[in-house]
Amino acid sequence: MMEVSLGQKQKHHEFTLLSFSLLPSSSSPSCSSAVACFSTECGATKLQFHQKSESAEVVHVDISTAQLFKLGPVKSVCISESSEGNRMVKSYSRGITLRFRTEDESKAFHCAFEQWKSKAVDASAGACLENGKVVTSKSKFDSKVEAASAKMYFHYYGQLLHQQNMLQDYVRTGTYYAAVIENRTDFIGRVVVDVGAGSGILSLFAAQAGAKHVYAVEASEMAEYAQKLIAGNPSLAQRITVIKGKVEEVELPEKADILISEPMGTLLVNERMLESYVIARDRFLVPKGKMFPTIGRIHMAPFSDEYLYVEVANKALFWQQQNYFGVDLTSLYGSAFQGYFSQPVVDAFDPRLLVSPAISHTIDFTSVKEEELYEIDIPLSFIASGGTRVHGLACWFDVLFNGSTVQRWLTTAPGSPTTHWYQLRCILSQPIYVMAGQEITGRFHMVAHNAQSYTIYLTMSAKMYGAGADQGGILQTSSCKFDLKEPYYRMSQPQAYTWSQDQQPHQLGHAQEADLAVEVELA
Numbered sequence: 177m178m179e180v181s182l183g184q185k186q187k188h189h190e191f192t193l194l195s196f197s198l199l200p201s202s203s204s205p206s207c208s209s210a211v212a213c214f215s216t217e218c219g220a221t222k223l224q225f226h227q228k229s230e231s232a233e234v235v236h237v238d239i240s241t242a243q244l245f246k247l248g249p250v251k252s253v254c255i256s257e258s259s260e261g262n263r264m265v266k267s268y269s270r271g272i273t274l275r276f277r278t279e280d281e282s283k284a285f286h287c288a289f290e291q292w293k294s295k296a297v298d299a300s301a302g303a304c305l306e307n308g309k310v311v312t313s314k315s316k317f318d319s320k321v322e323a324a325s326a327k328m329y330f331h332y333y334g335q336l337l338h339q340q341n342m343l344q345d346y347v348r349t350g351t352y353y354a355a356v357i358e359n360r361t362d363f364i365g366r367v368v369v370d371v372g373a374g375s376g377i378l379s380l381f382a383a384q385a386g387a388k389h390v391y392a393v394e395a396s397e398m399a400e401y402a403q404k405l406i407a408g409n410p411s412l413a414q415r416i417t418v419i420k421g422k423v424e425e426v427e428l429p430e431k432a433d434i435l436i437s438e439p440m441g442t443l444l445v446n447e448r449m450l451e452s453y454v455i456a457r458d459r460f461l462v463p464k465g466k467m468f469p470t471i472g473r474i475h476m477a478p479f480s481d482e483y484l485y486v487e488v489a490n491k492a493l494f495w496q497q498q499n500y501f502g503v504d505l506t507s508l509y510g511s512a513f514q515g516y517f518s519q520p521v522v523d524a525f526d527p528r529l530l531v532s533p534a535i536s537h538t539i540d541f542t543s544v545k546e547e548e549l550y551e552i553d554i555p556l557s558f559i560a561s562g563g564t565r566v567h568g569l570a571c572w573f574d575v576l577f578n579g580s581t582v583q584r585w586l587t588t589a590p591g592s593p594t595t596h597w598y599q600l601r602c603i604l605s606q607p608i609y610v611m612a613g614q615e616i617t618g619r620f621h622m623v624a625h626n627a628q629s630y631t632i633y634l635t636m637s638a639k640m641y642g643a644g645a646d647q648g649g650i651l652q653t654s655s656c657k658f659d660l661k662e663p664y665y666r667m668s669q670p671q672a673y674t675w676s677q678d679q680q681p682h683q684l685g686h687a688q689e690a691d692l693a694v695e696v697e698l699a
């Protein structure tokens with residue numbers, strides 16, 4: 177390494193490399209005994225690679241947009257936008273594999289890269305724009321998602337306790353493990369991208385199944401823990417690269433043969449991570465590449481649960497007090513009642529509460545367009561199996577891993593082993609009465625919002641039954657609006673914490689761990 181200062185205007189920083197080669201390595205010879213050189217000339221920061229011989233071709237890199245990833249102790253890859261000579265032509269990304277002579281030289285290069293990059297970014301931020309050029313600093317993710325929501329979201333996933341909660345959902349993690357290992361022919365010798373890698377667990381499964389290389393992309397601080405966990409499994413670590421960043425923004429050195437991800441939120445779509453999964457597909461997956469999971473289905477059926485209805489309605493009774501320390505609260509009763517009924521309920525319920533067989537809506541992850549997830553409109557039509565009061569719509573989801581060897585479903589259905597997603601119920605503030613055989617129609621309309629969730633508009637109607645039905649009149653109709661972001665986690669109701677519960681681990685919903693911790697402390 178050598179640093180040469182040539183007065184105020186020019187400065188450069190050279191590193192000797194064992195070799196460098198442009199990816200894919202088969203199409204470009206490796207240049208041995210090479211030099212990497214950072215420099216500033218008249219305020220412009222540059223990175224160039226060239227062979228030691230004078231006549232060798234020089235590869236220019238725009239350091240302000242380049243990213244550097246460690247592939248091993250003495251091997252790294254530098255991803256940058258393509259360039260032609262000094263004119264940057266931003267059309268596609270390019271990877272340059274770098275081999276260092278020693279681990280120390282590799283570390284020193286990485287350190288210098290970060291310093292020169294921040295200089296370059298600062299300089300370009302202060303530079304004048306070319307005529308007609310627009311600064312588009314917001315990525316697809318940033319332009320859709322409110323900054324405060326994204327901050328809280330990645331803060332949440334950056335904590336090990338929340339990753340542990342998902343890892344301890346053995347139905348979930350065990351199904352992923354089985355789906356990968358039983359379909360090892362889909363992974364052996366393949367390039368895999370783990371979309372939202374979290375702790376890196378799915379990357380480790382893919383490496384166990386024989387993947388040639390796994391790129392584990394994770395936007396939150398969890399990326400550092402994933403790196404640690406992967407390094408702690410040295411037989412797999414050589415084939416996994418953790419990349420910290422959003423799948424909407426990072427560049428990868430090669431295309432993937434298969435994507436693996438766990439992008440499912442409550443009711444499949446909450447958190448809006450399916451959109452990131454689809455963006456990753458369009459950015460990184462080879463044509464006809466595989467996706468694990470491959471499809472998702474939302475299932476819906478009307479339910480009857482008098483007990484739940486009364487419980488929710490009673491919550492608003494507090495606001496019926498006319499003398500609360502001398503204050504009449506009743507003017508807020510109506511708003512409180514509406515507020516409680518705008519919360520979808522998350523819990524595990526007995527499937528015998530369902531009033532008719534379920535219908536389903538399928539989302540094919542391999543072909544759905546990202547924009548199609550902004551608004552999901554599902555017409556409802558059921559035949560009641562008995563005479564009862566319908567209190568709303570119960571929903572759950574499943575996903576399919578369409579492996580070449582085994583097709584495996586991960587289900588969150590009522591009556592199946594409970595997962596941390598439980599099921600979701602949207603309660604109508606005005607229930608409807610039905611007779612056996614009566615048709616229930618309606619609409620389940622979900623509209624995405626910029627806090628990474630959906631507003632749900634539910635309408636359910638009971639059609640006229642018996643005499644006069646042929647005139648097609650509607651007898652009763654009931655509509656409600658819900659915010660999927662603000663569910664009522666019914667499982668977090670104060671419960672006595674007993675040792676027997678401890679021995680049969682409970683899978684908790686995301687927002688519930690803190691509640692339980694408080695209950696345990698108070699017990």
Ligand SMILES: C[S@@+](CC[C@H](N)C(=O)[O-])C[C@H]1O[C@@H](n2cnc3c(N)ncnc32)[C@H](O)[C@@H]1O
Pocket residue numbers: 317329330333334342343371372373374375376377378393394395396398421422423424437438439440449452
């Ligand atoms: C539901 S967790 C799954 C974690 C891990 N794959 C597992 O199965 O245990 C989703 C992870 O994706 C990450 N994530 C969400 N959106 C992302 C995005 N746009 N780019 C990169 N990571 C993202 C989150 O930070 C979180 O760690």
